Amino acid sequence: MSAPDLSITLAGIRMKNPVMVASGTFGYGPEYADLVDLSQLGAMVVKGISSEPWRGNQTPRTVEVASGLINAIGLQNPGAEGFLKTYLPFLRRFDVPVIVNIWGRTVEEYAAVAARLSAAEGIAALELNVSCPNIKEGSKSFGSNADMFQRVIAATRAVTKLPLIPKLAPDVFRIAEFARLAEATGADALAITNSVPAMAIDIETRRPKLANVTGGLSGPAIRPIAVRLVWEAAKAVKIPIIGMGGIYTAGDAAEFFIAGASAVAVGTANFMEPATPLNVAAGLRDYLARHQLGSIRELVGTLAC
Amino acid sequence: MSAPDLSITLAGIRMKNPVMVASGTFGYGPEYADLVDLSQLGAMVVKGISSEPWRGNQTPRTVEVASGLINAIGLQNPGAEGFLKTYLPFLRRFDVPVIVNIWGRTVEEYAAVAARLSAAEGIAALELNVSCPNIKEGSKSFGSNADMFQRVIAATRAVTKLPLIPKLAPDVFRIAEFARLAEATGADALAITNSVPAMAIDIETRRPKLANVTGGLSGPAIRPIAVRLVWEAAKAVKIPIIGMGGIYTAGDAAEFFIAGASAVAVGTANFMEPATPLNVAAGLRDYLARHQLGSIRELVGTLAC
């Protein structure tokens, strides 16, 4: 039998393998390029970009907890122009699809960054981070309010031809409903899941361990939650799902594929082992061979229950 | 300075210390009684009781994951009569408040079990597990649908004078809203949080690791999520909160108190170390002394941010 085929086409994007990196955990490209050949990634997903540069939160910004990390970076980024000038040319040197994670504080800001990035060459898709609170309409988050969620997708859809990948917030308990809304509003794929709202307290000072008080929990701790979200969403929609949350090994990734993901992303694991995405891809190939599956596509959604 | 005072009065119940056990992790009393003096617990919270006996799910029912446990016991229990006959007389031999966790598949079932238990002597309060799906109105869970949530509390409130402690589901992302609803509907305290919906897949057989497919994640993995939920709820309501989720040490418990809990419960930790509730209580006493606090009540809600 020839080696199993890892290649996929997701939302029209051809990828050599289905293992991407998760936004915010692999920088903009140069940071890990000495250690990892970016051309071997399924896709490079860069840290969230907004229309203008943004400083993000004060420090401390991350704290390690049991089998996880809470982060409250606060979406620090160089803005669309900064990204296009400083990082996109670097990324284009590699043979890898570049997916730009975007965010805004208003519907207009989402549309603005989407429009600006669409004008550039060399971006394969936009991933919409909807986990940020809307500054205009109180602190309601785009990702957990059905109406605002839909408006953000519609507004970006209107200004770009690039594939759109809304990234769902895990505090959406009606995940199937939000997945269907996204599909109906023109999303090409879904990314599931972002980190889970969480906090930690320094009991000696009685202060929050993060300057922002709360942050998002990622890492192995959330994997069982993420697998469940992917499974529920996959039953609800036809568009492909990029699964993520605590993936460290090919076995972890296989859980997501079996639950219904068409691709996966490696996040927090990169901090411990930068080669994790490559190792996961190689391990998936072995797994497929062992299970006599010719292609990763044959694994998707095969949960027997 | 005299030893710090750990005693509290919660929803009218006097407790020697604020460290209870979490429903479903300490059985009905006899299971751990050889190892732990039940009289030293803040309160004994028994596994969920329904009006009729219930067999629960098929096996496997639990699976260990990173820093956590997923359980799908399926609420197996001997029913109200069985509990009153077999276990309550045993529990009454100890000098400890007995809190009975109850559940139903319809509003009527909640009311029925509440009414039956209220007729008995020796129960200090009822904890309402609202994380079960309503069989009458599709699979909507009582705990994540505001209307059904309120109806369940109102219906039990109508049939009992016992203090009522709704136990919130962690998939309620608008936790403050649900906490306020509970308070407005006559809840005397809140228990936060139940386990987090999750799943795990056996990648060799491609079957779910739990017979029920999904289950609830508990243990250290969810602690940062639980602390955040308690903090958000505590800002929203005046009634006391019993915090739980991954408490293993006095330090873990202190996080919950600082976030706004008036009491805590130890769950999954009992499986590793049955004396955890007692150790946590002792450790809290030391912590209070070290921080020159005369009473545990002085620690509640003291987060500086």
Place this chain on the structure above:
Amino acid sequence: MQLETAIILDHRDYGAGYRLLRLAAPQIAPQVRPGQFVHLRIPRLEASVLRRPFSIFKAENGELALLYKAIGRGTTALSAATVGEPLSLLGPLGNGFPLDLPAGRVPVLVAGGYGMAALYLLARRLAAPGLVFVGGRSAQDILCVEEFEALGWKVYVATEDGSRGVRGLVTGPLDAWLAEGCAGRTPEFFVCGPNGLLEVIGQRAMARDWRAWLSVDRHMGCGVGACLTCVVKLQDTDGTWLWARACKDGPVFESRQIHWDRIEEEA
């Protein structure tokens, strides 16, 4: 049942891929009855929330011995525990095997895997020796044969690849012995091994109205009856079934107690 901090006295390879763990456990050891188990906290298994259950291979002079195989995260981590290290034990747990056989019965032990370790203590404590049937994939999976022989037990070995004893399943030599009329005696079975083995022996016993005491291996949470993880279906008086907890009500059940339609293997 109690919690005890035992100290590791010895820890070494025992053959057949097993490790022998000898512990000083002066409180628990004297209480142990054959078929009981201990729930062990594995050191340095930071991300784990459960103890691991192990049958008791030997219990004498304030010492316990366990025989285990490194098959997963916990048992692999346990392999690294060193002499002198403390180990937290919860035990002895469960109901063991009955020791008082009716007159004229010959004890017939049937084992697979670590079952030989679990049954060895029974063999030591029974009044008179009987027979042992043990099966495995190959010679490397067969444990403790010499120990049983030293006690005067007759041991029949079957391996799937024929590398030790007869080729085939353990039911081969057993059925042969049964066909020969059990040397004129009534067997009383004691079985410890994969659930499939329990079922096969249970069926044979029930067919002839003999008794078979089966030690059930279920995944466990608390080990004391509180969490309801380890449940097994037993026959109810009304023809339906009810749950029993392997940890507290078992792990040993007589084959007639069990509701056979669903004692599935847990991977």
Place this chain on the structure above:
Amino acid sequence: MQLETAIILDHRDYGAGYRLLRLAAPQIAPQVRPGQFVHLRIPRLEASVLRRPFSIFKAENGELALLYKAIGRGTTALSAATVGEPLSLLGPLGNGFPLDLPAGRVPVLVAGGYGMAALYLLARRLAAPGLVFVGGRSAQDILCVEEFEALGWKVYVATEDGSRGVRGLVTGPLDAWLAEGCAGRTPEFFVCGPNGLLEVIGQRAMARDWRAWLSVDRHMGCGVGACLTCVVKLQDTDGTWLWARACKDGPVFESRQIHWDRIEEEA
């Protein structure tokens, strides 16, 4: 920067509560410049998702030496690593100290805690010896004095309890030396220690237009500039501030670069 699986050559107490860890790291060691660090994966720290950063104390002949104190979960677990064990290193990371001092400058090293270890490699690589000021709570906190003296450096020690050197803060002897006119030379400061110390020395340097190279200790995630955990405020050209990453753009910054209103201590 690369990933290397180093092998532990030696691991022992070093005094002052520190442990010395010697590693065979033939790929990383030759690349190291003073002030750089390695990001280390702590073995058996199952529930941890981050590496831990450590300054490089020595780097020669394909070997690295680190000096660390067991202050938390990671460093405590590291203490149990044994000779021969493999350790995953990411490094060398960050920009080190400048080695080419302008003519006439005397290097003045100021350290607290593990700072002495981080500055020792600098002392070895600088062309000519200078002065070292080191502070701590008591004699037990003072590291490496003999090592610096062996290189011909003059070491001033201050302890808060007076158990070694002069009583008080390290600024005591330093200010005395400054007041005496610095022996007629212009100091160039190199500082590694708590952020409070960096600030105090930075202010003194800026007041007289000297340069102070400050090695900033920030909690770190990735260590390579990707996660934006370790950020420090630097002066922007327009009078406001911008973030720099201690791991990638630092950890060494010249005091004028830093936006001083907020370089808080991380507990």
